[in-house]
Amino acid sequence: MDDIPLAPLNEGPRGRSPAGAPRPGHHGPGSFQEPPRRSFFYQALTALIGGIVGLAPLAAGVAVYLDPLRRKKTAASAVPVTSLDRIPDATSADAYVGLYKITANRQDAWNQYPNEPVGAVYLVVPKGTKEVKALNATCPHLGCFVDLQQSDKGYTFKCPCHTSAFHGDGSRIMPCVSPRDMDELKCDVVERNGRFDVSVVFENFQPGLEEKKPKT
Numbered sequence: 001m002d003d004i005p006l007a008p009l010n011e012g013p014r015g016r017s018p019a020g021a022p023r024p025g026h027h028g029p030g031s032f033q034e035p036p037r038r039s040f041f042y043q044a045l046t047a048l049i050g051g052i053v054g055l056a057p058l059a060a061g062v063a064v065y066l067d068p069l070r071r072k073k074t075a076a077s078a079v080p081v082t083s084l085d086r087i088p089d090a091t092s093a094d095a096y097v098g099l100y101k102i103t104a105n106r107q108d109a110w111n112q113y114p115n116e117p118v119g120a121v122y123l124v125v126p127k128g129t130k131e132v133k134a135l136n137a138t139c140p141h142l143g144c145f146v147d148l149q150q151s152d153k154g155y156t157f158k159c160p161c162h163t164s165a166f167h168g169d170g171s172r173i174m175p176c177v178s179p180r181d182m183d184e185l186k187c188d189v190v191e192r193n194g195r196f197d198v199s200v201v202f203e204n205f206q207p208g209l210e211e212k213k214p215k216t
C-alpha cells in the first residue's frame with residue numbers, strides 16, 4: 001500500500017490560512033491588487049509624464065519670447081550722411097572737418113525705433129580733394145564725445161574727459177590714455193542722379209580695448 005503524504009497540521013490548502021481565510025496579499029478568487037512598490041512606481045511615472053507634457057507648451061512659449069535674443073545681430077549698413085556738393089571749402093589750413101549726427105532705424109530684441117540718434121561722425125576732406133574720411137566721434141578710451149579744435153594752422157581732436165588728443169587723421173597724440181586711435185569708418189561716395197552722396201557704414205566699438213571690436 002502506497003504512503004499518502006500528510007500535510008503539516010499547521011498548514012491548510014495552498015493560498016489559504018488554516019482557517020480557510022485568504023492569505024495576506026490574496027483577496028479571494030478574481031480579485032488582484034498590485035504590490036505597493038509597483039503601484040508607487042506607476043504613480044511616479046504617470047506624474048513625470050504628465051509634468052513633461054504640461055511643460056512642453058510653457059517651454060515653447062518661453063522659446064518664442066526669447067527668440068529675438070538668440071538671433072545674431074545683422075551687419076552694419078551704410079547710412080546716408082550728406083552729399084559732396086553740400087560739403088563746404090576747407091575750414092582750416094589743410095582740410096574741411098564737419099560733425100554729422102547719425103540716425104538710424106534701431107532695433108532691440110522686441111521693438112523698432114525709427115530715426116534714432118545712434119552716434120556722430122567727423123567727415124574730413126583734405127583741402128583741394130574730394131576724398132572723404134569718416135571718424136567716429138566717440139572716444140575709444142571710455143566713450144566720451146571728442147571735440148574738434150581747429151585754427152588757421154590746422155585741426156586736432158581732443159577728448160574733454162581724460163585729455164586724450166588725436167591728430168587730424170585720427171591717430172593718437174602721445175602720451176595718450178586712449179588704447180587705440182579714433183575709430184575710422186567705411187565711407188563711400190556714390191553718384192545718384194548726378195549727385196554724389198556720402199554714406200558711412202556706421203558702427204560703435206567697445207571702448208577701452210586696443211582692437212576695434214563692434215559693440216553687440
Ligand code: FES
Nearest residue numbers: 139141142159162
Ligand atoms: S573718455 Fe576720452 S580720454 Fe577718457
